[in-house]
Amino acid sequence: MDGERLAASLTGRLAGLEFVDLGTDEVTARIIDAVLAWAADQGWRSYRRAASVLPLPPPMTDRHSVLDVACARRDGPPVVIEVDHTDRRRTWEKLAAEAAAGRVALWVRWGPGRFAAPPAPIHLVTCEVSRHAGPPGAGRRHSRTTGPARPAPAHSTHGVDPVVEPLPLLPVEPGS
Template sequence: MDGGRDGERLAASLGRHLARLTFVDLTTDAVTARIIGSVLDWASGQGWRVYRRAPSVLPLPPPLSHQRSVLDVACARPDGPPVVVEVDHTDRRRTWDKLAAEAAAGRVAVWVRWGPGRHAVPPPPIHLVTCHVDRRNGPAGRLHTRTPQPHRPPPEHSPQGAGSAAVVRLPLPALDDPTP
């Protein structure tokens, strides 16, 4: 199977799984742990062997270069190359480097980015999955919430047609102007 299409398919599947994730007023660390737990559930549901904090092919920077960096989730699949997943709430260049090294080693690299707003798009062959999370300042720091987005139909339009509205002359007179 084409690694790019396989990665796109897996990222879309993981994105659908994460779309069901909800929580209210969690800390940054708790949100990351909750999303990693959901990724573990998704991968286990695929029938894969799943590893938490698996060693990466990328060494740590000096002076720890004799040690390996770790991955949030690594998955061994019987029907394709391994899948590795990193979960972050910030755009870290180190994450890009780690996932690029994993992809170069033949793994499908997926980056789950969570938080409000837009997320930087990593270069191919890294596959991005976004998870929108709202944040607010709480009494003890930042708190994060993810609630399902209800389907809301578009508002009904006025029964009046555009031609039946009253014509108003512009500019409008100032409130203290006595002329009509």
């Protein structure tokens, strides 16, 4: 299925995304930038804050919701992407409406994990990040590293003679 293939491709792209000590809005912006770069690599035209087919709730039903990213492509239906750090019902309603209109709907969820699967035909793309308290008044901070943990630094023996002591021999008791 096209949606599954695209979700896997975007997951692969986001796998290399790294950042340290960013606020919630900064992480969302960084992920949206990565989504736009992924779309550009596919040769697609992409748009930030594109109009959704879903109208806003009353009293603004004359306006439409917006999508984080919408992509036009020659080789298939448009692709729409929402990026969220929370599980919002309004987001999956919007993506379900987009899918009903013939678009491929991808939902990028980021956070510390435990992502609930959205209803079909929405395709989930996850981006796990760690979070910690920031400085007072700064809110939560988020980080993501993808490489292996750094090895412990090598200890220097420069200018120091290593001390080698033989192990003491223990007496052997008969019959053991």
